[in-house]
Every structure is written in structure tokens, then in C-alpha cells.
Amino acid sequence: MEGLIMTAQLLLGLSILVGLHELGHLLAAKAFGMRVEKYSIGFPPKIWGKQIGETEYSIGAIPLGGFVKITGMIDESLDTKTLSAEPEPWEFRAKPAWQRLIVMLGGIIVNVITGVFIFILIVYSRGENFITKQELNKHGIVAYDLAQQLGLQTGDKMINVNGKDFEKLMDLRSPEVLLGTDGYYTVERDGQQLRVDIPNDIMDKLSDKNVDFFSVRMPFIVGQIQKESNAEKGGLQQGDKFISLNDQKIQYFDQFSAVLDDMSGKSISAVVLRDGVEKELNLDVTEEGTLGFGVVQDTSMLALSHRDFTLGESLGAGTAQAFNVVFLNIKAFGKMFSGDVSPSKSLSGPIGIAQFFGGEWDWANFWRITGLLSMVLAFMNLLPIPALDGGHVMFLTWEIVTGRKPSDKFLENAQKVGMVLLLGLMTYAIFNDVYKLF
Template sequence: METLIMVGQLLLGLSILVGLHELGHLLTAKMFGMRVEKFSIGFPPKIAGFQWGETEYSIGAIPLGGFVKISGMVDESMDTAQLASEPQPWEFRAKPAWQRLIVMLGGIIVNVITGIIIFVALVYKNGETYFSRDQVIENGIVAYEYGEAIGLKTGDKVLDINGQPYQSINDLSSGSALLSENGYYTVDRDGQQVKIEIPRGFINTFNSEESFSKFIAVRFPFEVGGVEPGSGAAEAGIDAGDKILAVNSTPITYFDQMQSALQNLKSQSAQIVRQRDSQIDTLNIPVSEEARIGIAVNPLIEPVRREYAFVEAVSKGTARAFGVVIVNAKALGKMFTGEVSAKNVSGPIGMAKIYGASWDWVKFWSITGLISMILAFMNLLPIPALDGGHVMFLLYEMVSGRAPSDKFLENAQKVGMVILLALMVFAIGNDILKLFT
């Protein structure tokens, strides 16, 4: 069932984005009087379709893309028979270069607009919820495996990133921070300022959603939120609202301190100093093999909840959308230098796993908006067979006054298809390898 939910979300998200992308090409082509022969979401073989006017609309069985076939254009269909005759007024090749340029940019523009609308809507409807810089500085952080690996320690108070203040703890593991040149954190450690450098390639550590939980978290004071029936805590009389002040004479303020103390007392008895209202007493409680005493906890700090007016949401959502493009452009550049591992490239399996095994509409639209911006960026790359390849040749024509020959465009399209197929095989191979590592 979980697999079906992941696949369902992926197919729905891709169908929306591919459909809108190809719709951008279709509308701009028709706007300039070009004949659109086919509009397909998914690649052949065709599952279903219908004819409306001059255009056949269909759904293909391979749901990893789509296409629009415009008369007189060398595209991925490699149908060049009509190019032997004189250009007809309704054909792509008969139109001015600037009109053809707009048609080729139509899908990218629609994906950008879609991404912006999604992020603006999410910000406006849901606002933001986060632990703020002030809360991090007041309470400090818990450094887990990846945080400790670069020199962070539990209790550190992170003051800035690269000398600049930040808004939330999420910024400390953002792509812009991890991809920055000579990046570093400034922390207050026991009253002394310490510079913690972000190692080159550290972003490769964050190759899954679970990996972020191994970095850092905000430290929080707590009280007992509930007690497991039949547990040692329940037998000792601990109840919701109680506070744990010490474990075996070790003072306890934060939840991580209690976890650490109990780790050293597995399968033993712990002396727990408990406070209930103004009463303080000491209880002997057995500790399980999993270092638990049978309580749930309530954090005593609440994340910041911020709502945005519509105008603010437009600004914030647009910045967030283009931030995705900037981070991906940086990552691609660093991939060529070897700083970012090509193993981070994901195919459909990786994308499905990002959506997750539970259907959460906020997460669904967040990921779909992110993918929309990434699709726009990737499609703009100057690779033949992508929109960016066509744009590159059209710009050459507009600057030089000479159009590349049909034969050249046909061969370039073939090369581009080989490149795209190789990239797809590589991405799917990465997905398969990750399943076994």
C-alpha cells in the first residue's frame, strides 16, 4: 500500500507538471498560428485519446514525460518527412525566429509560473512554523552523528552562517548554506566563539530525508507528557505534568540530557528526582534495554508560527521558488567539479520516495512546486532535445541571421536523445543502487 501511495503521488505530480509544460508549448504555438498535430501526457503507446480540431490529445503508457508535435519542427519524434517540401504558413519553421523562441520557452515559463503559484499559495495558506534563531541561541542544539562529524557539539549555540544571521534552524541545513564557498558556522560554546567550517562536499551526506535527522536539532526543556501503562515510571507513580530534575545525581534540564543519562543505565535501576508542583521526591525506576523508563515528553518550547498577508506571501513564495533554482544551479556546477556527487541524481524511484508513503497534501504540493522549478531549470539547459537546445539554436539564428540546416538539427536531436537516455539510465541506476545501500 505504501508503494502504491508513493507511485500515485509521483504520477499525479508529474502528470500535472508535464501537462502544464506541454500546454505552454501548445498555447503559444496556436497563438502564432502554428498547427499542433499532437498533445500527449506520457509517451507511447497511447492508452486513450481524442481529436479536437487539428490536434489529437492523448495519454501515453509511459508516464515519465510528454510531448507536443508542432508541424514543421524537428523534435523527439524524428518525423522529418514534411521538411522536404516548401514551408507552409502554419508550420513552425515558417514563423519568425522570435515567435519560435517564445513557443520553445512556453513550457518553461508555465513551469516557473506553476512553481511560483504553488509556493505563494503554501506560504499564504500555511505560513511558516520553525524554531527560530533566538530559540537556538537560548537553548542550544543537539548535535547528532553528522553534526558531531564536522565539529559541532551538543549545547552549542549557533550564532550565524557565513557571518550572516539566519531565521530558523532549518537554514542551518539548507542547500544555500551547505553549498556556500568556504562556508562556516559561528557558535557560542561555553561563552567562547568557535568557527565550525562546513567541509567541501558535506552536502553529499544529506542524500535522503532521513539523513537530516542525523544532523542537529534544537535542544528543549521538557515535562512528562504521558506514561506507558505497566511501565516502571507508571509503577513508581510518575504522571503527566511531572518534571525530571535529575537522574542518578546528574542534573537534567533538557531531554537529550535525560536520554544520555539513561543510555548509561540500560537494564539497571535509576534514581529519578521528580518534581510535581512544589513537591520534590526521589524514585527508583528500572531502565529498559532500550534506555527507556516508559514516559512520553512534552517540549516546553513552542516553534514560532508566522502568517503572511497576501502581498508578503507573493514576495516570500517567489523568493522560495527561485531559491530552488539557485540551489540546483549551484549543485550542478559543483557536480562538474566533483564537490557534489553525481550519486545524488535521482530518477523516478528516488522522486517517489521523496513524496513519501503517506498522502500529505501540503507535502505533496511542496514537492510538486519544487519539481516544477527544477523541471524549468533542467529544460533550459542547452542540450539538444531539451527546450534549452532549441532556444540555443534559435538565439544563434537571431544573432547570426542564419538558421542551422534541417540536417544539422536532425543530427543534434539524435545526439540530444542519446544524452537524455544516458542520463535517465544513470538516474535509475542510482535509484536501484540506493535500494541496496
């Protein structure tokens, strides 16, 4: 079922974004009097179509893109049979270069507008939940394996990042920090301040499966008890809160785990708080160092902050968040070219994108991912690769600057090269998705 929900969200999100992108091209073309022969969401074979005026509107069976076919334009269809004749007034090639440039930018512009609009609405409707620096440093962090490799330790208090103060936990793990160069954390440990460097390839390491970084350290309570487990046999109950193990004070789960590891296969005395009353229990620890219960973080010990935004504030914050997606993509490309980030871990095809949506239908998350993809789609389409909008923009900019139009044969061959590159990239992304599943 999760796979079906992921697929449904992917198809709906892509259909919205591709439909709007191609609509941007169509509206710009029609505004300048160009004839638009076809408008399709999805690639052939066609499963539905309707002729309205001069344009056929259709839905294709392969929902991984779309296209508009504008008369007199060399596009992915490579239909050049009419190019030997003199251009008609309604053809793409008959129009001034600046008009053709606006048509090619139409889809990108609409995707940017869509992404910005979605981010503004999310900021305005949901506000922001966050953990402040003050709350984080009440208990410090829990450092997982990767953080420990960097030199962080559980219990560290975070002072600043890259020499600058921060407001909230997410500032420490933001893409700007993790995609930066020569970054570092300043932490307080045992009353001393220490510098912990962030490696330039940290995002590559975080891309590995089952790798976590660090999170806020919180007290815990006992969750669901496994049937016939040592926890159940020893009288432990859901909702209990550990006070001590073998007379050692226990507040955090990392402390609890360390004691149990030392007592594997042995009995241990515990004091728990239950309904405001302390209870003494004797518990048998398994050879694996467990008792057999789930762990629930005691969020009552942590104050979660919330901020609402006015409409005016949302316009600024939402727009900034949307364009930040583009800037981070540029940084990520730079990291790939420098070798700090592996393309195989960073590039995702349809399977990887579907996983971003998740296996539960959450409309807030759906629109957040759709807004992000809208900005990514705009950025990717602006890349100067033939067969992408950016390739057309590159050639049209050359024509405007130099006054010389590339020959139709050159544009046709460039389109073929671009199609090969894109098909190769798509094939790589799909196989990479399958590989990462295993």
C-alpha cells in the same frame, strides 16, 4: 499503502506539470498559426485519445513525460518525412526564428508561472512557522554525529553563520548555507566564541542514509511505555518528566542518555514530576542502556513563532522562494562539477521524487513539492541539451544572432544524440534510485 500514496502523488504532480508544460508549447504554436498534430500527457502506448480540430489530445501509458507534435518540427519523434518538401505556411520551419523561439520557451515559461503561483499561494495561505534565534539559544542545539564531526557540541549556542546574524533556526540549515563555499558557524561554548567550519561537501554527507545534522535542544517528557519493559515494572508513567537520576539534575534527553549509558545493567534512582508532584522511583537499566519508553519533546518549553503575509508580501516572498529553487539548482550543479557533491547522491529518478512527496497525503506538502518540481522542470528543460527545449533554444538563438539556420540533417542528428543522452541519464537515475533503496 505508503508506496501507493507516494506513487499516486507522483503521477498526479507530474501529470499536472507535464500537461501545463506541453500546453505552453501548444498555445504558443497555435498563436503563431502553426499546426499542432498531437498533444499527449504521458508517452505511448496511447490509452485514450480524442481528435479536436487538427489536434489529437491523448494520454499515454508511460506517465513520465509528454509531448506536442508540431508540423515541420524535428522533435523527439524524429519524424522527418515531410522535410524534403517545401515548407507550408502552417509549419514550424516556415515561421520566423523569433516565433519558433517563443514556442520552444512556451513550456518553460508556463512552468515558471505555475511554480511562482503555487509558492505565492502557499506563503499567503499558510504563512511561516519558525524558531527564533532567541528561542534556539535558550537551550542550545543537539549535535548529532555529523555535527560533532565538524566540531559542534550539544549545548552550543549559535551566534552567527558566515559572520552574519540570523533570524531563525532554518537560516542555519538553509540550502544557501549548505551549498555555499568556505562557510562557518560562530558558536558560544562555556562563555567563549568559537568558529566551526562547514565543509564544502556537507550536502554530500547529509545525503547519506540515516544522517542528521543538528536540531534545537528541548526538555523532554516520557512518551508511550513499552509493555513489560523496565520502565513499566519500575512504575514510570506516560507524561512523567525526569528531574534527576542518581541525584544528577536531568533536563535534556542527551543528559538522560549519558547517565543511562554509564548505568547499563544496573539499578538507578529517579525523581520524576507527575501531575505537579515529585515521585521517587527505582528503575532497572537494561544492558543496552535503556528503560523502554518513547520520548516526546516538551514543546511547552519552546515558543514557536508564526508570521502571516499580506497578499502584497506574498507576491514578493513567494516569487523569491520559487526562483531560489533555480539558483540552488545552479549551485548544486556547480558542486557536482567541482566534486564536492556526488551525482549518485544528488540525482533522483521517479522513485526518489515519489519519496519526496511522502507516504501520507498532505495537500500542503503535495503542492509545495509540485511547485518545487515545476521550477526544477523549467530549469532542467532550459539546459542546452538537444532533445530538451534548451537545445532548441540554443540552435534558434544561434540562428537569430548569426542569420544562419542549422541544416535539417544537423538538427536531426543532434536530436538523436540528445535522446541517447537523456535515455542514459534516465536509466542512471532509475538504477540509482533502486540502489539507494538498499
